[in-house]
Structures are given as C-alpha cells and as structure tokens.
Amino acid sequence: MSITTSSHAVVGTPLRPLRRGRDNCILGGVCGGFATRLGIKERNIRIIFALLTLIFGLGVLLYMTFWLVLTRSGEEHSIIQQIFQNRREAQIVLVAFIATLILVIALQSTGTQVSDGFGWPLLLSAFASFAIWRGASTDERNHLTDFFNSVPVIGGAFSKSRKGVVLRVAIGAALVYFGLDQLNNLGGVWGSAGSALFGTAVLVIGVLVLFAPWWLQNVRELTSERRERVRIEERAAMVAHLHDSVLQTLTLIERAAANEGDVVRLARNQERELRQWLFSPETRTNASTSFVGLVGAIEHDVENDYGVRVDLVTVGDCVPDDRVTTLVAAGREAAINAAKWSEAASISIFTEVEPHSISIFVRDRGVGFDLDAIPADRQGIAMSIRQRMSQLGGEAFVTTAVGDGTEVQLVMPRTT
Amino acid sequence: MTDSAQPRVFLVDDHELIRSGIRAEIASSVDIVGEADEVGAAIEMILERNPDVVLLDVHMPDGGGQAVLRAVGEHDTTTRFLALSVSDASVDVISVIRAGARGYVTKNISGPELVDAIYRIAAGDVVFSPRLAGFVLDAFSTGQDDQPNLVVDPDLDQLTTRERQVLRLIARGYSYKDIAKELTISTKTVESHVSSVLRKLQLSSRYQLSHWASERHLN
Incomplete structure (x- = not known):
C-alpha cells in the first residue's frame, strides 16, 4: 500500500461543493474531500x-454515511442516488438492509454481546460497505479492487496462488477458533450458547427460504446484463471509430470523385489508418515512444x-532519443526529396533497428539523376x-543514375 | 483456348468484386481456368482442374485460405499457391506461408506486378513482398528475441548472412534483378536464397514463428 496524498487546498480559493476526493483518497475519499473543502491536511481529518x-x-x-451520501469528485451522483436510480439495485440494497x-x-x-458497544455500528458498517459496492461507479470499483489487492494480507488471501490458499486457510482457522472460544465463554455449545446458535440458524434458514429464489434470479440476470453491457461497449467503440474515420472518408471520396488524385490519396490514407487500428494498436499514437511511430x-x-x-x-523498434529523432528527420528529408523530384508513383522506405546501428533506406524507381550534375537546390538538400x-x-x-531511380541510405551507430 | 505457355490460374476469393477486378487485370496474360467463392468448392475444383497457380484469398468464412491450403496439400498435386490478402498482419502472412503458400502479396498490388508474381510462382519461384521480407527479418532477428537463443536446429532456425542481405534488399524495394546486380550474383542464386528462406519459414520451430502459427491453430 503506497498511496501518498497531498492537500490540494489552496488558501484563498473560493469554497467548493463538498465532494469525495479522487486524487487524494485512500478508501472512499471522504477525508480527502473534507480536507479539500476545509483547507486542512488530510492526515488531521483521518486522525479525527x-x-x-x-x-x-x-x-x-x-x-x-458520508461515503454513501457524498458525490465523488468528477461524478454526477452520489452512491445513494445511483442505487435508487436503478430499481433492482434499490431492491437488493433494501433487502440487505432489512436482513x-x-x-x-x-x-x-438472544442476548449475545452485540448489544454492548461495537456490534451495532459494525453490522451497520458491513451493510453500508455492501451498499457502497453495489452502488459505486465502475471507476470507483476499480479503485477499490486495486486497493484491496494491494493490501498485503487481504490481497494475498484472494489470489489463487498456493500462498493465497495457505493464507486464507490460516485466517479462516483463526476465526473459527476465536468463534468457538467465544461460544465457550457464553456457557458452552450445549448451554445457553446452544440455543442462541440454534435461533440464529433458524433465522438464517428462514431468510434464505424467503429471499433465495429472488436472489438467484437477480444474480443470473445481472451476469447476463453485464455480458451484454460489455458487448455493447465494444460495439460502441467500433461504431465510433468507423463513424469518425471511415464514414467521413467515404463522404470525402464521394465529393472528390472527379479528382482522381484526391480519391487515391483519401482512400490510401484511410486504409493506412484502419490497418494500424486493426493490426498494431500499440503503435497507434505513440510517435514519442517509438521509432516506428x-x-x-x-x-x-x-x-x-505529395500524393505519392x-x-x-x-524491422525492430526502439525508444527514440535526440539522435534518433535527428536521424528520422534526415530520413524525412530524403523521402520528401524523392516524392518531389523522382516522378515515381511510389517510394520504398525500409528501417532496421539493430543492436549496434539504426538504418533508414529511402528508395524510388523514378527518373534518377546524375550525381555530378545536380541542380544547386537539390545539392542543398543532399548536403543537409x-x-x-x-x-x-x-x-x-x-x-x-539517370533513369534508374535513387536510393538514399542512412546508417547511424547506436551508443549504448 | 489461350496459349498453352500461359500459366493456368484459379481464383479463390469470396468477394465477387475483387475476383472480377483481378480477372480484368490478368485475363490477357494468363489462362484463368476457374474461380470459387468458398472453401469447399475451391478445394473440389482445384483438385479436379489441377491449375498451375491458385490465387488464394487469406480471409474467407470456414477457415479461409489456410483450410484450402491444408486440404489440397494432403493430395499429390503440382498446384502452387500465391496468397492474396488485404491485410498486412504478421500473423496472417506467417500462417499462410507455413500452411504452404509459395508467396504472399497484398491486394493493392498493380496488375503487371501480379502477373509477374504469378509467372514466377508458376516457374517454381517464391514471391516475397517487401513487407514479408521485413517480417521474416524480424522473426529471425538475433538481437531481441522473446526467448533468446533458444535455437533448436541451427540449419532451420537461423538465416545465413547472404539470406539476410537478400531479404534486406527485398525489404528496401529491390527487384530480384536489382539484387543480383547489387550483390554480383546471378538472378538464379537470388531465387535459391529466397526459396531457402521460405523453407526455413515453413519448417523452423523458432519460437516466434510457432507462436504466430499456434495463434491461428496451425500446428
């Protein structure tokens, strides 16, 4: 658990509505929210x-209570509101409350120790955490899952590894032992504790008989609903992409139908984008982290x-530094040069990242030229x-060579 | 009947538009002996008509080009396959080659280039697009492998320096003739290098290759 927080409150800023914190939260962000609102350190509120x-x-x-009632910063509704917006969630939570x-x-x-002190609040808190889990937004649930996974003992106990199982068994055994010990103090399993246990068991069975069918149905519906939601989300992402890019391009192509060059350019552009989206999403946008990008x-x-x-x-990839960026800039000039002057319809660019060097090859099958008699303006580019x-x-x-195309080879040693 | 020197070509593609487009581009230079728009019919007709070259779409319902390659491959036939695809996904490319295709080109190849590729496949050569050459270099790269130096069979799992040179030149956009000139070897030698790369591609148990293949449930 390594969540460090710092106050975002700045003296003199106007009072903001009380929201649960998002950046400065450990669990629910209640303390963080108060800290931001009141301009005090989170730590003090936590101590209180x-x-x-x-x-x-x-x-x-x-x-x-605050967790349930306060809206999380960046979200529209509090957890309570979210629960009551959904009829089924409201039912589930209500039943849990009654239970x-x-x-x-x-x-x-039955006269157990619940009455003297901590029992009441603890049970109510257990109910509240259940309600919170039902009503929390996906984002908040993820946060909570992360949080519990990062707690050393609890997180380990839920994992499926051998260590997790051992941990779980150990915790369980300790609890059982503690429980038996408590019962013994009450007067033994066959004494007054016995009737208390019996009463509780009858009660639990009664609740089960009352609510089990309804509960099972709910669980089943919920699973199918969740699966459906995932499917809808995936579909929405696909539709959004198709709409944003493909449909737009098709419209542009229709409009530009008279101009052959434009049509080819648009189609090619779209093709490249779609290809990248489908086949190499990892290099989709990260020109800053990838040489290939x-x-x-x-x-x-x-x-x-240039419509070429x-x-x-x-072949291969690396994280670009200043030198790599300069190399790519040189490659860019070579490519633009070829596109401008070669009269070829296409240019081949080949790059290879090797352990000791990076190379870029730019080749066209265009008109070529006589190296010894280059016009001054092209000489400039070659020089640069x-x-x-x-x-x-x-x-x-x-x-x-004249009529034989041109190839520019750029090779840079890597300093490792 | 067309000239008997022309290779006999069979088209497999589930898109009518693509088939007619290809037909229009190559019909004057090759002898088209048939076409099919689904895997089952394609297998049957290829075995019956025994064409020299099959232009095979990679993506089709019911198993795609690989299903055709495998089914026909079980029979004793001289038919050779040139895979044709809209995609450049490495998985696709490597998988069809490993399933037995002798070459791979994308559908935006120009008419004359496609005809040239068909003739080369018919003559027993191998057709590597620049992109395929790039994939192979990547897959056989010695530097950063997922499982470093897990070389089982050095004959199959590594490329020779010459093969690497040839692949690099293909990736740079050189034709076989250009390559021969550049390396001062004969075009035949270039072809034999490329064929041997294809063989390694098909038989190598190199991790990346098997990984690509197993993703598509090949071996």
Missing part, C-alpha cells in the same frame, strides 16, 4: 475519524502532402542530410 471510531465505532459509521436489521434484533434478543509519421505526411504512395517496412548524418557519427550514401 480514527478517534471518533473509539466511541462505539462512531467514526466508521460516519465515514460510511441486517433482523440480524441485529435477533442477536440482541516516428517513421510512420513520415509515411503519413509524404502520402498526404509510401511502402514502409520496419549529409551534415546531419555526420553530426550523428553516421553516414549517408546516395546511389542514383
């Missing part, structure tokens, strides 16, 4: 709640700006590519 808990568990009860009440009354009438941007830009098809083949490469300690080669 902890002290209140000593008075018959009042702190826990209060915490639970808790019955249990409390029953235990009290950077090179992909060249493909995109050259195709868009780029066949990109990449060469300069960049020599700064990187790498090399640039240009292979070309």
